[in-house]
Amino acid sequence: MTVASYLFVAACLFGIGLYGLLQRRSLVAMLIALELMLAAVSINVVALTTLAGRDGSLGQVVALILVGVAASEAAIALSLFVAIHRARHNIDVEQLSELTG
Amino acid sequence: MVFAGSAAMALFGALLAVGLKNIFHNILGFALAMLGVAGVFLSLGSDFLAAVFVLVYVGAVAIAMVYAVMLSYPLDLPQRRRSVPKIAAAALLAAIVTGALWLVVRRAPWPPPLGAPDDVAPAQTGYRFLTDYVLAFELISVLLVVAMMGAVMVARRTREGGSGR
Amino acid sequence: MSGPVLAAVLAQAAPLAACLTILIGLRARPRAAAGLATLSLVVALGATAYLVVVVAVPNVHWVAQTTWLPVADGPALAFGVFFDPLAATMSFVVAFITLAVMVYSLGYMAGDPGFARYFGFLALFAWAMLGLVLASNLLQVLVFWELVGLASFLLIGFWFEQSAPAAAARKAFLMTRAGDVGFLLGVLLLIRALGNATIPDVIAAAGPAGIFSPRFTATVAILLLMGVIGKSAQGPLFTWLPDAMEGPTPVSALLHSATMVAAGVFLVARLHGFFAAAPEVMRGLLWLALVTALATATMAMVAEDIKRVLAYSTISQLGYMLMALAAGSVTAGFFHLTTHAGFKALLFLASGIFIHHAHSNEMRVIATKQPRSQRAGVIGLVSGSLALAGVIPFSGYFSKEAVLATLGHNAGTAALALAYLGAGLTAYYTFRMVWLTIPVGAVGAVVTAHHEPSGGDRAMAASVLVLSALTLVLGYLGGWLAARLGHEGVEHGPFAFGAGPLVALALVAAGIALAWVEFGRRGAARAGFAERVPALRDFFGDNWYLDRLYGATLVRWGTALSRAARWHDHTVLDGASDGVASGTVWGGRILARVQGGYVQAYVAVAISLIAALGVWLVRRGGLP
Numbered sequence: 009m010t011v012a013s014y015l016f017v018a019a020c021l022f023g024i025g026l027y028g029l030l031q032r033r034s035l036v037a038m039l040i041a042l043e044l045m046l047a048a049v050s051i052n053v054v055a056l057t058t059l060a061g062r063d064g065s066l067g068q069v070v071a072l073i074l075v076g077v078a079a080s081e082a083a084i085a086l087s088l089f090v091a092i093h094r095a096r097h098n099i100d101v102e103q104l105s106e107l108t109g
Numbered sequence: 110m111v112f113a114g115s116a117a118m119a120l121f122g123a124l125l126a127v128g129l130k131n132i133f134h135n136i137l138g139f140a141l142a143m144l145g146v147a148g149v150f151l152s153l154g155s156d157f158l159a160a161v162f163v164l165v166y167v168g169a170v171a172i173a174m175v176y177a178v179m180l181s182y183p184l185d186l187p188q189r190r191r192s193v194p195k196i197a198a199a200a201l202l203a204a205i206v207t208g209a210l211w212l213v214v215r216r217a218p219w220p221p222p223l224g225a226p227d228d229v230a231p232a233q234t235g236y237r238f239l240t241d242y243v244l245a246f247e248l249i250s251v252l253l254v255v256a257m258m259g260a261v262m263v264a265r266r267t268r269e270g271g272s273g274r
Numbered sequence: 275m276s277g278p279v280l281a282a283v284l285a286q287a288a289p290l291a292a293c294l295t296i297l298i299g300l301r302a303r304p305r306a307a308a309g310l311a312t313l314s315l316v317v318a319l320g321a322t323a324y325l326v327v328v329v330a331v332p333n334v335h336w337v338a339q340t341t342w343l344p345v346a347d348g349p350a351l352a353f354g355v356f357f358d359p360l361a362a363t364m365s366f367v368v369a370f371i372t373l374a375v376m377v378y379s380l381g382y383m384a385g386d387p388g389f390a391r392y393f394g395f396l397a398l399f400a401w402a403m404l405g406l407v408l409a410s411n412l413l414q415v416l417v418f419w420e421l422v423g424l425a426s427f428l429l430i431g432f433w434f435e436q437s438a439p440a441a442a443a444r445k446a447f448l449m450t451r452a453g454d455v456g457f458l459l460g461v462l463l464l465i466r467a468l469g470n471a472t473i474p475d476v477i478a479a480a481g482p483a484g485i486f487s488p489r490f491t492a493t494v495a496i497l498l499l500m501g502v503i504g505k506s507a508q509g510p511l512f513t514w515l516p517d518a519m520e521g522p523t524p525v526s527a528l529l530h531s532a533t534m535v536a537a538g539v540f541l542v543a544r545l546h547g548f549f550a551a552a553p554e555v556m557r558g559l560l561w562l563a564l565v566t567a568l569a570t571a572t573m574a575m576v577a578e579d580i581k582r583v584l585a586y587s588t589i590s591q592l593g594y595m596l597m598a599l600a601a602g603s604v605t606a607g608f609f610h611l612t613t614h615a616g617f618k619a620l621l622f623l624a625s626g627i628f629i630h631h632a633h634s635n636e637m638r639v640i641a642t643k644q645p646r647s648q649r650a651g652v653i654g655l656v657s658g659s660l661a662l663a664g665v666i667p668f669s670g671y672f673s674k675e676a677v678l679a680t681l682g683h684n685a686g687t688a689a690l691a692l693a694y695l696g697a698g699l700t701a702y703y704t705f706r707m708v709w710l711t712i713p714v715g716a717v718g719a720v721v722t723a724h725h726e727p728s729g730g731d732r733a734m735a736a737s738v739l740v741l742s743a744l745t746l747v748l749g750y751l752g753g754w755l756a757a758r759l760g761h762e763g764v765e766h767g768p769f770a771f772g773a774g775p776l777v778a779l780a781l782v783a784a785g786i787a788l789a790w791v792e793f794g795r796r797g798a799a800r801a802g803f804a805e806r807v808p809a810l811r812d813f814f815g816d817n818w819y820l821d822r823l824y825g826a827t828l829v830r831w832g833t834a835l836s837r838a839a840r841w842h843d844h845t846v847l848d849g850a851s852d853g854v855a856s857g858t859v860w861g862g863r864i865l866a867r868v869q870g871g872y873v874q875a876y877v878a879v880a881i882s883l884i885a886a887l888g889v890w891l892v893r894r895g896g897l898p
Contacts, residue, residue: 019210025127083260084260086260198878
């Protein structure tokens with residue numbers, strides 16, 4: 009498999025995640041989409057370093073770091089969602105916009 | 110072969126994750142997508158990474174999401190209708206971005222494939238972590254601790270019933 | 275610094291120091307303020323007396339200047355003192371009258387809450403007036419001229435809580451300012467032509483050996499005279515002076531009879547060499563002053579307020595002084611200025627005693643309040659009136675004769691005749707005032723037991739009596755003055771007594787007799803011939819309707835212009851800045867819609883931009 013095919017797949021996954029991020033109303037759904045995008049990026053990095061670069065372990069390192077970051081981000085985000093729900097009984101992103109001009 | 114199947118599973122799961130209405134179905138689709146991504150990593154020779162993905166995402170993140178949904182989802186309120194312009198705009202933008210990425214990938218002069226890639230040994234990754242990239246290693250551990258503490262603190266109930274402080 | 279220069283500086287510095295100290299520090303201590311002011315005037319009096327003694331030779335002057343404002347490639351403006359016998363004498367007169375008025379004010383203004391402020395302002399006036407007299411160049415004169423106007427404003431409007439004094443102060447300031455515009459233009463023209471405005475240089479430049487053309491001299495003369503007309507209340511700019519009587523009576527005595535209004539006359543006398551080079555302008559001044567003198571004499575004939583009678587009389591006598599100067603005699607004009615300062619101040623202070631006693635300015639009201647009980651006031655009023663009317667041997671007789679003689683020699687028969695008529699009218703209205711105020715006969719004739727005079731009353735009486743004595747003495751100083759001033763060539767012996775004085779005395783007697791018939795004798799109707807004709811009474815009594823003319827024209831135009839300016843300020847200027855402000859707010863509101871708090875919009879925008887950036891970078895071939 010060429011590098012390009014991996015990158016295509018990653019791009020599609022990224023696009024799907026972007027669609028979800030922009031379109032879903034629920035905060036949790038947005039988080040899911042965000043995680044998809046991060047996964048796509050991981051695929052990109054690993055594919056590039058193993059197939060088109062010299063040092064495959066660098067890609068592993070980066071991808072593992074990404075996993076760590078994504079996981080901690082998800083943890084915090086989820087507890088924030090819980091807190092928001094407690095405060096507003098609502099996690100619809102369209103209703104949570106108070107910062108209007 | 111592994112690649113094709115895993116890629117298809119990943120994309121299919123992603124579509125489920127963003128397309129279905131029921132949030133639990135979305136989470137399940139997400140889990141499926143992550144399994145697919147793990148398969149892709151397998152086809153790249155990154156066994157360790159694939160295992161980590163399954164453990165972390167499917168085993169932890171998705172479960173956490175389920176918990177969060179249980180604690181926050183307004184199941185008793187009626188669903189509001191989705192607005193078509195918003196769907197169309199989001200789809201358009203996503204398509205554009207994806208198309209742009211495709212374009213770039215297509216035009217780039219990639220070196221010819223070398224055949225099946227070598228497996229990358231986890232030992233070597235670990236070695237890298239503790240020598241060249243030890244700073245990143247430390248930072249990620251700090252980040253994980255902070256995230257844990259933060260998550261607990263934010264979601265804690267105080268005596269009055271508000272959010273944690 | 276030589277002796278006389280030091281004296282000149284000291285004469286100005288002492289009142290200035292007193293003024294600043296009082297106004298800054300002594301507001302709450304009226305007695306200290308009054309004492310300090312009076313003391314400073316004693317010092318000034320001493321300094322000016324020294325000047326009079328030392329600066330005795332005519333046509334010799336002292337100048338001491340320092341450069342005040344060096345201008346690159348241009349004239350350097352100087353600041354200093356300049357005096358000759360004329361200035362020395364004038365400064366002495368100013369200091370003397372100011373001191374007398376201050377002593378009088380200790381009694382008159384006692385108990386007033388603004389007592390300290392009053393003395394501070396009097397000291398300010400003294401400084402400014404002495405500075406004006408002793409100034410070395412015309413720009414400095416102008417500065418002090420304006421300061422004197424400021425002091426006048428502050429003192430006329432001393433009781434500013436009431437509306438009439440405040441309005442009178444504004445009117446005085448604005449009218450004299452109108453004249454001062456001309457003065458400033460004249461000074462600027464001189465500086466531009468000559469490089470400086472030092473008085474001896476200016477006079478020399480206008481003379482036969484000087485560099486000014488006759489047309490230039492005449493133009494500058496007219497401009498300078500505009501200031502004189504404003505300050506000395508002649509011609510069209512006189513109506514502020516009757517209204518200025520709203521100020522305290524001592525202020526009227528000092529500023530508006532003896533000194534400040536005489537500053538214009540002093541200026542003409544000082545620049546006599548200059549004005550002599552513009553004979554047509556002098557001719558115009560003579561007729562202007564003559565008309566003013568006669569007109570205001572008619573106004574004095576119907577006035578009911580004693581201070582207004584004296585105000586009109588002041589304007590009239592200032593006209594006589596200017597006539598003498600215009601006809602060529604500095605000595606006659608200045609002599610009349612000096613005697614007038616003496617007896618007019620006396621008349622005001624004496625009237626002040628009556629006003630203080632009767633709590634009214636109206637002569638007929640004073641008449642009912644036992645005026646004869648005020649002995650000093652009676653003496654002052656009668657002696658001052660005799661001097662004003664020009665009865666021998668009082669001081670006014672000698673100076674008025676000098677004026678009339680000058681007119682007779684230089685001004686032509688018509689002017690002289692009218693001047694004689696004015697003298698007769700002067701006598702008439704003066705004694706009308708006397709007999710209206712101190713009636714002979716049944717009205718208020720009984721002198722009841724009088725109360726013990728207080729210290730304040732004694733102060734008032736003392737100054738009045740001193741000035742009364744002067745009216746008997748000053749007349750004989752004419753010769754001394756002429757010797758001091760000694761202007762060459764221009765005069766033709768103003769003290770040559772001939773048939774002229776007899777005619778004058780006859781007219782004076784006629785005027786007094788008419789007044790006696792109408793007001794003085796027992797059973798008189800106490801109504802003058804002018805008062806019986808309502809049209810005349812209204813015309814004379816209302817400043818010959820000049821104020822109404824001004825109100826209908828200048829005031830109305832000025833108000834309309836002000837309204838237009840205010841509209842412009844509110845609508846255009848304020849509107850513009852408000853418009854900028856509201857435009858900014860509106861723009862901000864529009865921009866704020868970018869930040870709607872809608873996360874997905876943010877993401878969309880960010881992703882689009884990053885994608886575009888990425889594509890662009892890739893097409894460029896990487897980062898630079």
